[in-house]
Amino acid sequence: MAEPLSAEKAAAIAETDFAAIVRRHQAMVYSIALRFLGDPAAAEELAQDVFLQLHANLNGLKSHDHVKFWLRKVTGHRCIDFRRRSRLPQVSLDEAPEPAAPVQTGDPLLSRRLQQLVASLPEKARLIVILRYQEDMKAEDIADVLAMPIGTVKSTLQRSLAMLRDKVTRTIGEVAI
């Protein structure tokens, strides 16, 4: 029969679990924040705050899928809150920041342009595009995470794609895509 864990041992195991969760999901949380905010320092700060909030709410989360869902949801909401609190104006295409690190594969010019174009999208549309193409989420899952109707998610995605295609074609050329 197994002996019951002491309070210190239980706390140590909880910390180990938390460390594992941070290491497993840090790229996801940081990348959502980075693509949305376009500022590596702000993205790191926001990502740290998300994980600290997770640490405080860890007992309420039941599974790894639940943790992942929770992290995406909280990161998305915090991104929008952060942008509204900082009262920064909507980023225009020319002002959109350069990507923080070069993309390793694909057409680097196209990738850089797409990152700038995504950064210039309205907040909700930007977050939906990031969740769809960075996180490879389905429209239904995005609707769950952002608590919005699935029709809104789908129409926003279509409008965003049309705008991106139009701007990429105009700036880089049809050959690129």
Next chain:
Amino acid sequence: MSVDKDTSRLEDALKIALRRQQPPDEFADRVLARAITKESGKPASRLPWLRIFTRPIFAQPVVRWATAAALVAALVGGGIYHRHVQRQRAEGEAAKQQLILALRIAGSKLQLAKSKVQHVQDQTENQEEKE
């Protein structure tokens, strides 16, 4: 080129452009350090009778009263000592003035005696010359 094919290629390009990026080195360590710091700031959940040993020292009433009494005693004692020092200084100043006055009187008396001696000496020398 069809719109569907364009869209598919655009979506592929977006997936490449928006791939996840690793956060800076030691990101996880910084998060864990902040979590531990935050955790250590929480109040400890111990038995109430044990709290007297865990509360900050000045939160205990006995220590608060003792500190206040010590402060009052220090203020009163400091005031008395200050007045004592002032009185001693005034007495010293008066003694100094008296000593200066006495020295001046003694000096003038000495000067007078010296002039008298000089006068007598001059008279004696004059008489000797006449003789």
